[in-house]
Amino acid sequence: MEYLPRILAHSFDAIICFGDRQQVVVWNPEATRLFGLTEADALGRNLDQLSATQSFAGILPLVRSAHDGEQLQRFEQTISLPDSNKAVLDIVITRVSDDESAVAPAVAVILRDLTVTRRAQEAIRQGEERFQFLNNLGEATRALTAPEEIMATVTRLLGRHLRVSRCAYSDVEADSDHFAIRQDYTDGCASTVGDYRLALFGQRAVSDMLAGRTLVVCDVDRELAPAEGAEMFNAIGIKALICCPLAQDGRLRAMMAVHQTTPRDWAPHEITLVHEVVERCWSIIERARADAILRATEAMKGAILDTSLDGFILMNHEGRIVDWNKAAERIFGAKRGEVIGQPVGETIVPERLRENREELARYMASHDPSTLGTRYELPALRRDGSEFPSEISISHIPGTEPPLFARFVRDITERKRAEAALRSATEQAEAAAGAVAESAERFRLLAEVVSLQVWTAVPTGELDFANQECAQYLDVELDSGILGNNWTQFVHPEDLPEALRHWQHSVTTGERYETEFRLRRHDGVYRWFLVRAQAMQDPEGNVVKWFGSNTDIHDLKSAQGDAERANRTKDDFLAALSHELRTPLTPVLMTAAALRGDERLPPEAREQLGMMERNISLEARLIDDLLDLTRISRGQLHLRAQQCDAHSLIGLAVEIVRDDAMGKGISLQREFQAQNSGLTADPSRFQQLIWNLLRNSVKFTPRGGHILIRTCDEADGHLHIEVCDSGVGIEPAALDKIFLPFEQGGGEHRFGGMGLGLAIARAIVDLHGGTISARSEGKDRGATFSVDLPGAMKPPLGLTAPAHSTEWLTHGTELSEHALPSRAALRLLVVEDHESTLEVLSRLLTRAGHAVTAAGNLKDALAAASGGMFDLVISDLGLPDGTGNELMEILRARHGLRGIALSGYGMEEDIARSRQAGFSTHLTKPVDFPQLQRALREVTEGNWT
Helix, strand or coil: CCCHHHHHHHCCCEEEEECCCCEEEEECHHHHHHHCCCHHHHCCCEHHHHCCCHHHHCCHHHHHHHHCCCCEEEEEEEEECCCCCEEEEEEEEEEECCCCCCCCCEEEEEEEECHHHHHHHHHHHHHHHHHHHHHHHHHHHHCCCCHHHHHHHHHHHHHHHHCCCEEEEEEECCCCCEEEEEEEEECCCCCCCEEEEHHHHCHHHHHHHHHCCCEEECCHHHHCCHHHCHHHHHHCCCCEEEEEEEEECCEEEEEEEEEECCCCCCCHHHHHHHHHHHHHHHHHHHHHHHHHHHHHHHHHHHHHHHHCCCEEEEEECCCEEEEECHHHHHHHCCCHHHHCCCEHHHHHCCHHHHHHHHHHHHHHHHCCHHHCCCCEEEEEECCCCCEEEEEEEEEEECCCCCCEEEEEEEECHHHHHHHHHHHHHHHHHHHHHHHHHHHHHHHHHHHHHCCCEEEEECCCCCEEEECHHHHHHHCCCHHHHCCECHHHHHECCCCHHHHHHHHHHHHHHCCCEEEEEEEECCCCCEEEEEEEEEEEECCCCCEEEEEEEEEECHHHHHHHHHHHHHHHHHHHHHHHHHHHHHCCHHHHHHHHHHHHCCCCCCHHHHHHHHHHHHHHHHHHHHHHHHHHHHHHHHCCCCCCCEEEEHHHHHHHHHHHHHHHHHHCCCEEEEEECCCCCEEEECHHHHHHHHHHHHHHHHHHCCCCCEEEEEEEECCCCCEEEEEEECCCCCCHHHCCCCCCCCCCCCCCCCCCCCCCHHHHHHHHHHHCCCEEEEECCCCCCCEEEEEEECCCECCCCCCCCCHHHHHHHHCCHHHCCCCCCCCCCCEEEEECCCHHHHHHHHHHHHHCCCEEEEECCHHHHHHHHHHCCCCEEEECCEECCEEHHHHHHHHHHHHCCEEEEEECCCCHHHHHHHHHHCEEEEEECCCCHHHHHHHHHHHCCCCCC
């Protein structure tokens, strides 16, 4: 045993022995390296004392087991060395005892460091995996041609191989800051496809990428400050990352990144693989892009040659044809397959030009550079033996071996003819030049004697002549002041862009120029001019000259402005008049409707109240006619088109006027012959059209007369409607005027009304794309009104008049005899400055069971809203100290209230403003109480208890 110490000292294994009292009796140098305890420190220590050594703590239980009788234990364990590195150990723990001895057995622990072996094995495994991955990557991208497909495939394979949350490839722009991620792979996180700036990811990322260093972050929150990229990385869900830059030609070109949503210690081989993949991905993508460019270039060359008007012939060094294009087939009359391999000289050069054939052969043999690129004319031979003049050039194609040559052939037959025609035309032009000069002089003399501003311009738009009228108005010299483009300095700055745009359009297209703009007079005053110009064109349609004039329309423009202002004033007056007329009708209509519904009143009284309601509704209809006229003049009369049956709507209109007709003893008949009565129309406006025509006939038909409305199909797919009456007729002189506003035939106004019905009817027909006309045999011979509407069709089965089709007439009175279902009480704030309307509204709403608080102005309404709780506000729009819209905006913002607008203002813009202010619905006065009840129900739908 004298050699045992030396064996222990030089052993590559760590050998530790524990004695019968579980104390260390053998501790060699390798054990010192592994556990950091010298032999002197270790000898004599027992197991409990060694448990303080962290790397040894995991072995101690097994040593105790061996002392207790466990024979042999062998296992691998990874421990931390004193230098903080990791070591993989092959550990054998065994009992050392003499079965015949009474002494307690010893335990030997032999530890062999397998770290180098395992690393080598791991390196081999990683190398094999790397080789297999790269091989798979190459196979997967081999057939791909689109960069997007390559990016998607590479990021998917790499992301799955490394088991990361995200893998992305990006192209970097020339500024080395902006980059675009076009494809990425994700596993359980959001995609980051989009455009970014490198600077947003912190200075460390910028420095590493621009320096060509791989950015490796194992824990974003621990390694990066928020301002140094952590905030941006966290925003896209990254906690660990590897980002490899790729630089080419001294510039950052691309980046490949892998992301993990949790911190991760990246292995060196993972970092190396990402770097290698980005280089491969770049190479593959660049190759694909180059191939795509090459394919596009080849396709473009082929397309150019196939679409070229010149013949292209590819020849080899022997002068034989290798290829030729479709233009050559057309020019020479021979298909490609018929000439491939044939000598070009014998194929396209006439026999009589033998010298040229020999010259071509010499060129092929010597490649004489003096001929390269030279164009020359030569007769050429077609397949049928005919000859034609041609222009030929020959060039050598570089980089070909054996050499190839390109021969371009152009058929110049038409050019030769054109040259001959040009010579003839030149002679004729010279002969006509004198006449043109004389004509131009006559034009100049005429331009100087007219009172208009006259000018001419060249085809490109620059003025080359202006008469003295222009010069005197502008007070400039003709040569320097206005010619060319100098005229633009006299145009008002606000008008110049539009004037130039129109002028450039005319110069480009040759279309007539007509516009209006202001020109500055010599005293600095701007006046409006109508500017027109017409192009003079040659027989081919090319502009050769522009002739223009400026007409002073300043006074006319001022008059038009005054008229438009007066028209706006009239429209505003009508709107205000509508409000003032409608407002007092509301309490009357509501009271009449309420009383008519009272069964305690005598029938005669209730009938009279019904008469009052009908006349109030008629009065409202007349007001509506005034507003419709305003809508027509403003172009604001709109349609709500839908499928409808004209016969059903006509029937409703007939029933509406039947009482008036019966009151005069007039028979009212229908004759529906049309099979195609289906239309795409606005039901309400269509019924208004028919009602106006019928009402007009009733008005002008004497007692005992008759009215017939009939329909029939037209061959052109139109629906024809006629309203015929036996009335007073129409004088021939009045036929052209009856569709104008405020016209009533002879103009005596002895039949009442405002003369608006037919004007509105024509506007409705025009909006539907139809026509309307009137005819009459003369006075007391009756009249016939005809309407033709396009798009007639079979009416769909079961189609009836829409519920809203009579809203334009009834103003809700159809509900006046029917009580609405009772509902729970509402807390209502009613705001109305018209005392009678406020009083009636409050009384009827209170009688209906609601709790009503009344206010006559905006201030009182706001005070009431602040002191109480309300479910809804009903408000007029015109208040003494503000508007209902202002009130609604405040109540909605402060208390979340909804509201019903109740106003005499009923134009579209009035309704739109009330909706914008927060009103749920807009009722136009006069309004009867059932109509208001229905609005309350609709607004509060779902909130009743």
